[in-house]
Amino acid sequence: MDQTILDRVRNLISNLMRVPLEEVTISSSPSTITTWDSLQHLNLILSLEETFGLQFSPEETIELLNVETIVLLIEEKKGA
Amino acid sequence: MRVNILPEPIFQSLAAGLCNRGMLVENKVTPQDLIEKKIGDGEWAQAHSSLKDIWRQTSTQSNAGWISAIYQRLRPHLALSPVRLAILRSFTLEPALPLLQAETLTSGIDITVQVGDFNAYVQEILNPSSNLYQFSPTIVILAVQTRDVAPELWSEFSDLSAENIQDVINRALDTFRACVKSFRANSQAHLIIHALEQPAAPSRGIFDAQIAASQTNAIQEINRNLREIAAAYKSVYILDYDALIARHGRARWVDEGKWLSVRMPISADCLIHLVREWMRYLLPLTGKTAKVLVVDLDNTLWGGVIGEDGINGVKIGVEYPGNAYRALQRAILDLYQRGVVLAICSKNNIQDALEVFEKHPNMLLRQNHFAAMRINWQDKARNLREIAAELNVGIDALAFLDDNPAERALVREALPEVKIIDLPKDSARFSSALRESPVFENLSLSAEDSERSRYYAENRQRKELESSAESIEDFYYSLQMDVEIEPASAETFTRVAQLTQKTNQFNLTTRRYSEQQISEFATSPSNLVYAVRARDRFGDNGLVGVTILNFADNFCEIDVLLLSCRVIGRTIETAMLAYIMEIARSKDAKYLRGWFLPTAKNAPASEFYSTQGFRLIQQNDAGFLWEIGLTDKQITSPKWINLVRGK
Numbered sequence: 270m271d272q273t274i275l276d277r278v279r280n281l282i283s284n285l286m287r288v289p290l291e292e293v294t295i296s297s298s299p300s301t302i303t304t305w306d307s308l309q310h311l312n313l314i315l316s317l318e319e320t321f322g323l324q325f326s327p328e329e330t331i332e333l334l335n336v337e338t339i340v341l342l343i344e345e346k347k348g349a
Numbered sequence: 350m351r352v353n354i355l356p357e358p359i360f361q362s363l364a365a366g367l368c369n370r371g372m373l374v375e376n377k378v379t380p381q382d383l384i385e386k387k388i389g390d391g392e393w394a395q396a397h398s399s400l401k402d403i404w405r406q407t408s409t410q411s412n413a414g415w416i417s418a419i420y421q422r423l424r425p426h427l428a429l430s431p432v433r434l435a436i437l438r439s440f441t442l443e444p445a446l447p448l449l450q451a452e453t454l455t456s457g458i459d460i461t462v463q464v465g466d467f468n469a470y471v472q473e474i475l476n477p478s479s480n481l482y483q484f485s486p487t488i489v490i491l492a493v494q495t496r497d498v499a500p501e502l503w504s505e506f507s508d509l510s511a512e513n514i515q516d517v518i519n520r521a522l523d524t525f526r527a528c529v530k531s532f533r534a535n536s537q538a539h540l541i542i543h544a545l546e547q548p549a550a551p552s553r554g555i556f557d558a559q560i561a562a563s564q565t566n567a568i569q570e571i572n573r574n575l576r577e578i579a580a581a582y583k584s585v586y587i588l589d590y591d592a593l594i595a596r597h598g599r600a601r602w603v604d605e606g607k608w609l610s611v612r613m614p615i616s617a618d619c620l621i622h623l624v625r626e627w628m629r630y631l632l633p634l635t636g637k638t639a640k641v642l643v644v645d646l647d648n649t650l651w652g653g654v655i656g657e658d659g660i661n662g663v664k665i666g667v668e669y670p671g672n673a674y675r676a677l678q679r680a681i682l683d684l685y686q687r688g689v690v691l692a693i694c695s696k697n698n699i700q701d702a703l704e705v706f707e708k709h710p711n712m713l714l715r716q717n718h719f720a721a722m723r724i725n726w727q728d729k730a731r732n733l734r735e736i737a738a739e740l741n742v743g744i745d746a747l748a749f750l751d752d753n754p755a756e757r758a759l760v761r762e763a764l765p766e767v768k769i770i771d772l773p774k775d776s777a778r779f780s781s782a783l784r785e786s787p788v789f790e791n792l793s794l795s796a797e798d799s800e801r802s803r804y805y806a807e808n809r810q811r812k813e814l815e816s817s818a819e820s821i822e823d824f825y826y827s828l829q830m831d832v833e834i835e836p837a838s839a840e841t842f843t844r845v846a847q848l849t850q851k852t853n854q855f856n857l858t859t860r861r862y863s864e865q866q867i868s869e870f871a872t873s874p875s876n877l878v879y880a881v882r883a884r885d886r887f888g889d890n891g892l893v894g895v896t897i898l899n900f901a902d903n904f905c906e907i908d909v910l911l912l913s914c915r916v917i918g919r920t921i922e923t924a925m926l927a928y929i930m931e932i933a934r935s936k937d938a939k940y941l942r943g944w945f946l947p948t949a950k951n952a953p954a955s956e957f958y959s960t961q962g963f964r965l966i967q968q969n970d971a972g973f974l975w976e977i978g979l980t981d982k983q984i985t986s987p988k989w990i991n992l993v994r995g996k
Contacts, residue, residue: 327610
């Protein structure tokens with residue numbers, strides 16, 4: 270797992286969901302962070318798209334279930 | 350990674366400043382650091398100005414976050430204009446809100462936003478105790494789309510018969526009508542309605558453009574009627590959403606994927622354009638538009654430098670490259686017609702510059718379009734301050750148009766409140782840059798507005814006459830003033846009310862009245878309302894004065910006596926008083942009295958009654974009551990004024 274991408278994703282989530290950085294781990298998800306609702310999920314998708322310069326398809330946005338899958342998907346899209 | 354957000358020259362000078370204080374660590378200074386430094390030094394206005402620049406250059410979600418956060422600390426030190434903004438909507442637009450926060454804060458507006466429940470806008474408007482009205486908004490935006498308001502016209506159009514089409518149109522309009530009526534009954538807030546947009550691909554393809562019963566026509570018919578509905582109420586405005594989308598490209602604007610998955614139809618990178626379109630409404634509604642456009646001359650109004658190229662060398666005309674400058678002059682002339690006052694600020698010998706205006710056949714703008722000029726070799730910031738003082742406007746009422754980025758940067762730094770028009774390098778794009786600027790947007794246009802720039806320009810000629818007259822009386826005579834005083838009527842109630850609301854300097858009692866109240870005074874048996882028009886040899890100033898008289902027992906009391914600052918200092922107020930005395934005598938009053946209620950701004954009127962020979966009969970915390978016997982003294986209208994008594 271790319272550490273730089275992981276750190277940037279964790280920072281984004283920490284800022285958006287207003288939780289301390291230490292509490293954001295690779296298994297963080299809407300189930301573990303209460304402020305991660307559907308609206309923040311949309312804001313997260315847009316921030317990720319803007320920050321990493323890529324576009325998620327509607328199917329992909331549904332797959333962004335936790336920090337780990339988010340980072341892996343970004344790696345895949347950037348590597349391709 | 351060093352992110353270059355500030356223009357390089359500015360960044361270098363700021364970085365140099367930091368370097369001296371040992372704060373610059375190579376490649377690690379962020380824009381945030383520079384702002385923090387200004388805040389630390391208590392330079393609030395500079396921090397505000399820099400934040401505005403940073404936001405202007407890079408309007409991203411990530412910048413929006415930290416910029417808005419900084420304003421939490423800046424807020425107590427800046428005079429931001431508060432707005433309670435309610436957004437009612439039929440689609441997801443929350444991601445636009447952080448962008449709107451940054452855009453409004455950097456523009457000096459402090460919004461408290463409430464977003465309505467998804468697609469519940471009709472219920473919220475019709476229910477008098479809904480969250481919408483509980484929130485007490487001052488401005489409401491109704492952001493809807495064709496596919497939500499008239500879904501049959503959007504995706505099912507080919508199923509519809511001609512009759513069905515009309516039914517759908519009527520139902521959509523009935524809903525709009527009911528909503529606007531209910532809204533106005535429950536709130537006095539400004540209402541901005543998104544008009545409906547066209548689909549990217551009409552349901553019958555190119556055939557749609559060949560027939561009358563087309564999808565395009567149906568949507569346009571709704572919009573035409575929507576405009577009429579809005580016009581029937583005060584403070585209801587239309588936002589041409591289709592034109593906005595077209596400006597940025599229909600293909601680029603719509604994100605079908607996000608619409609299907611999260612009901613957000615606008616692509617993420619177009620959200621800022623929606624926000625900026627909303628700003629075009631918020632700026633005039635909060636009084637943050639420019640009243641004056643100050644223009645440079647060389648390479649702005651014409652190609653080349655008059656001092657070097659001479660009158661035959663400068664480029665202005667119908668051939669390239671002069672036609673780019675002529676197009677810019679045309680855009681400036683359009684602003685003049687809308688009531689924007691024009692001024693010149695140029696580094697030139699004045700004779701060289703004026704020769705172009707006087708002699709060049711291809712100029713669209715002439716000297717008489719300009720209300721003030723500073724054509725000299727002193728620095729532009731000082732000139733701009735002088736122009737603002739001469740025109741009696743705040744420095745924040747000025748917009749500045751100059752092709753030279755260094756001059757623009759200098760003015761930006763020295764006078765952060767001035768609105769700078771960013772001209773691109775390419776002169777071919779000058780006129781569109783000016784036309785697209787949001788700082789001149791206006792939601793109303795009265796006859797007074799269109800005449801305003803002319804009044805100011807004529808005033809410059811009056812001032813020149815005054816400075817050359819031998820005595821003040823000679824000056825008054827040479828003006829050839831006509832003053833017409835007539836009873837206020839339905840045609841003039843609006844302007845009369847406006848004058849009571851806006852006039853501050855020559856205003857004896859500063860009583861503010863609405864149109865409704867003026868109308869009541871005018872029809873009441875114990876009151877009289879007069880409107881005063883002034884004309885002189887330079888032009889017509891329009892309706893510039895008001896007096897409201899109250900009759901009781903044998904007293905005539907002057908409830909209101911005011912004169913617009915445009916025409917102070919020409920003895921018109923003496924003519925008004927002479928007329929008031931005639932009227933009072935004709936109503937068998939024995940005494941004429943009037944209060945002077947001092948305010949921070951009406952010192953110009955403080956000596957009026959005493960110099961006219963009135964006696965002070967009462968004094969209290971509020972002010973001074975003056976009186977004169979109508980048989981005691983004759984106040985006559987000045988000889989240099991032609992006083993016309995209207996019917």
